Amino acid sequence: MKCENCGKYEARVKDYRTIDGITGKALHCKWCANLDDVALYRIRVEGIDPVSFYEFIDYEKISIEELEELSEVVRNRIEEQLEDDGDLEKFLEYERHLTLREEQPR
Ligand SMILES: [Zn+2]
Numbered sequence: 001m002k003c004e005n006c007g008k009y010e011a012r013v014k015d016y017r018t019i020d021g022i023t024g025k026a027l028h029c030k031w032c033a034n035l036d037d038v039a040l041y042r043i044r045v046e047g048i049d050p051v052s053f054y055e056f057i058d059y060e061k062i063s064i065e066e067l068e069e070l071s072e073v074v075r076n077r078i079e080e081q082l083e084d085d086g087d088l089e090k091f092l093e094y095e096r097h098l099t100l101r102e103e104q105p106r
Pocket residue numbers: 003004005006007008009028029030031032033050
């Protein structure tokens with residue numbers, strides 16, 4: 001099931017929000033779940049990718065499945081980040097993962 005807010009990513013978080021004194025539960029992707037109500041509203045109305053609200057993406061906390069979901073723009077950002085961090089081993093591991101994906105179409 002896709003995120004009820006952005007509709008882009010898989011819903012993985014039960015997100016409880018209180019708006020105007022009423023608490024409601026929504027199923028959100030982990031990107032939307034960590035943003036405030038204003039950001040959620042803008043994502044919904046303007047169709048912004050929730051990942052674009054993040055300055056820094058902690059690639060160590062992203063699973064392979066989540067990585068696959070991300071847009072090319074975001075994946076490029078992660079690649080740049082890996083290079084900037086000088087974490088060569090992580091970068092190579094990530095490259096290997098991308099290569100494997102291309103070799104094994106599902
Ligand atoms: Zn979302």
